[in-house]
Amino acid sequence: xxxxxxxxxxxxxxxxxxxxxxxxxxxxxxxxxxxxxxxxxxxxxxxxxxxxxxxxxxxxxxxxxxxxxxxxxxxxxxxxxxxxxxxxxxxxxxxxxxxxxxxxxxxxxxxxxxxxxxxxxxxxxxxxxxxxxxxxxxxxxxxxxxxxxxxxxxxxxxxxxxxxxxxxxxxxxxxxxxxxxxxxxxxxxxxxxxxxxxxxxxxxxxxxxxxxxxxxxxxxxxxxxxxxxxxxxxxxxxxxxxxxxxxxxxxxxxxxxxxxxxxxxxxxxxxxxxxxxxxxxxxxxxxxxxxxxxxxxxxxxxxxxxxxxxxxxxxxxxxxxxxxxxxxxxxx
Amino acid sequence: xxxxxxxxxxxxxxxxxxxxxxxxxxxxxxxxxxxxxxxxxxxxxxxxxxxxxxxxxxxxxxxxxxxxxxxxxxxxxxxxxxxxxxxxxxxxxxxxxxxxxxxxxxxxxxxxxxxxxxxxxxxxxxxxxxxxxxxxxxxxxxxxxxxxxxxxxxxxxxxxxxxxxxxxxxxxxxxxxxxxxxxxxxxxxxxxxxxxxxxxxxxxxxxxxxxxxxxxxxxxxxxxxxxxxxxxxxxxxxxxxxxxxxxxxxxxxxxxxxxxxxxxxxxxxxxxxxxxxxxxxxxxxxxxxxxxxxxxxxxxxxxxxxxxxxxxxxxxxxxxxxxxxxxx
Numbered sequence: 335x336x337x338x339x340x341x342x343x344x345x346x347x348x349x350x351x352x353x354x355x356x357x358x359x360x361x362x363x364x365x366x367x368x369x370x371x372x373x374x375x376x377x378x379x380x381x382x383x384x385x386x387x388x389x390x391x392x393x394x395x396x397x398x399x400x401x402x403x404x405x406x407x408x409x410x411x412x413x414x415x416x417x418x419x420x421x422x423x424x425x426x427x428x429x430x431x432x433x434x435x436x437x438x439x440x441x442x443x444x445x446x447x448x449x450x451x452x453x454x455x456x457x458x459x460x461x462x463x464x465x466x467x468x469x470x471x472x473x474x475x476x477x478x479x480x481x482x483x484x485x486x487x488x489x490x491x492x493x494x495x496x497x498x499x500x501x502x503x504x505x506x507x508x509x510x511x512x513x514x515x516x517x518x519x520x521x522x523x524x525x526x527x528x529x530x531x532x533x534x535x536x537x538x539x540x541x542x543x544x545x546x547x548x549x550x551x552x553x554x555x556x557x558x559x560x561x562x563x564x565x566x567x568x569x570x571x572x573x574x575x576x577x578x579x580x581x582x583x584x585x586x587x588x589x590x591x592x593x594x595x596x597x598x599x600x601x602x603x604x605x606x607x608x609x610x611x612x613x614x615x616x617x618x619x620x621x622x623x624x625x626x627x628x629x630x631x632x633x634x635x636x637x638x639x640x641x642x643x644x645x646x647x648x649x650x651x652x653x654x655x656x657x658x659x660x661x662x663x664x665x666x
Numbered sequence: 667x668x669x670x671x672x673x674x675x676x677x678x679x680x681x682x683x684x685x686x687x688x689x690x691x692x693x694x695x696x697x698x699x700x701x702x703x704x705x706x707x708x709x710x711x712x713x714x715x716x717x718x719x720x721x722x723x724x725x726x727x728x729x730x731x732x733x734x735x736x737x738x739x740x741x742x743x744x745x746x747x748x749x750x751x752x753x754x755x756x757x758x759x760x761x762x763x764x765x766x767x768x769x770x771x772x773x774x775x776x777x778x779x780x781x782x783x784x785x786x787x788x789x790x791x792x793x794x795x796x797x798x799x800x801x802x803x804x805x806x807x808x809x810x811x812x813x814x815x816x817x818x819x820x821x822x823x824x825x826x827x828x829x830x831x832x833x834x835x836x837x838x839x840x841x842x843x844x845x846x847x848x849x850x851x852x853x854x855x856x857x858x859x860x861x862x863x864x865x866x867x868x869x870x871x872x873x874x875x876x877x878x879x880x881x882x883x884x885x886x887x888x889x890x891x892x893x894x895x896x897x898x899x900x901x902x903x904x905x906x907x908x909x910x911x912x913x914x915x916x917x918x919x920x921x922x923x924x925x926x927x928x929x930x931x932x933x934x935x936x937x938x939x940x941x942x943x944x945x946x947x948x949x950x951x952x953x954x955x956x957x958x959x960x961x962x963x964x965x966x967x968x969x970x971x972x973x974x975x976x977x978x979x980x981x982x983x984x985x986x987x988x989x990x991x992x993x994x
Contacts, residue, residue: 522882
């Protein structure tokens, strides 16, 4: 069995707001194995991006947020590191790719020098060496005529090309884990297909763990080996990708899967709708957080908060946060 | 199906070129956003317009609703020519042609309460008195699933899905015939997206509305539209009944587009055709067939001659020299 490169244990992230501390993540545990491609899926406000930012400790702990729990990276708890050590982890060992490559790149420098900068800072390469290596990185991410593109400014590149540059920068230091936060959301489908193929190729080629954060279940289905579904700051279901799509145990996962219009679905059938809306973080329901919108909820669901437990009789490592699933009654 | 269907809107050879001005305001070049597009929209149908960023689908939508003037071509709404109408005449037509926009955050006036946003449209067109306008607004709010207490709320107090419902109610309040939906669900989460799609389809059935449904999402288009047109670089490259288009796409671009759509089923690995390179600039589009620079089947002829959109089978048109031949 491969070892865990990242292990998040009971992570709680609280934001400081005018109404006091708001729990955006509430006891999240999951792991990424070496060279594994794990998906994290959920709708707006479920906390999936907070998760990625918390792993990297990007929120200012003095003014913005407070973390609890453990984020073990290669066995070392990132939450206990001081800022200097953390800075070494960021970009060296764990890197991130964001949704909006245009705002993540510096508009006044050519992309070549931005990649070279990362190489200088993290790998101590100098002048020519750094430039050559930067060109090599551009080639790795599949940018045509990398020598010329080195001199291009971000605004001269298309969205897909910019995202490739972002990935090139992220890969500079041969990280062991890449966190890709909605890397293709701003891109067209044909470009999305190119970028996802690139990420999958790099994942295999470099044996690099990838945590793919997205709202798009179809992207998850095509790329990941394991998936965690988030709802209101918690993981509500986790399974290998086939099990999740074939036998989802949590009513929320089921609802999500049934509500996407599909290329191969029956057109005459109405789209499934999950009733109600996602509650605000300040108004988290008692008991099971999904109960007010759940078609299977009973009285007990509104009182007792379910835990993330193995689904009885299910596949290995299939976890769900649902009383009904845990009772073995299942929901169907 | 057999009897001739009532035509709501026809566009013939519509072009929209945006001038690029250089020094001293001299026009140096044009962005050919929409280049020679013709299409027909029938009563009660949904025409899906699909394409990637920058293909001109939104510009076409705005041109067809007479929000922007076409550079050339003719647009007829129920036989009436829209190009060349003056402001007052246009206003009368706009009552019948409404729009729903992608971004419900920016398409609502942040300083207008929901109720005012809805009744304003009627007031502008001089319909009803104050109390009948409020009645109409309340009735529509119920119809689109907005709680009545939102009548006095401001847009920022609503969620994205609720705002899109306001957008839909506002489009409906003038009882239009045709609604141009420009990416109406693209900004919404999947669970909200399905609510809005169902609502739009229900309203269509109930009121016999015609939709021009613009989207980049092939799955949404397949679900909502009766007929679909595919745009690439300002041109319509293929048009067919939706089922047919998805089952048997003819144009190489449509084929690539369809193969790129991810399928939410991990056990169905499909063959994927990736496109080389990026979209060419609409300022200086490729000669001949606009797709030839990226087309895997391109031949010498494709670079020289622009293929017309022609019917290859009943109701199925494609703009490709090679379609209809064995090797395509």
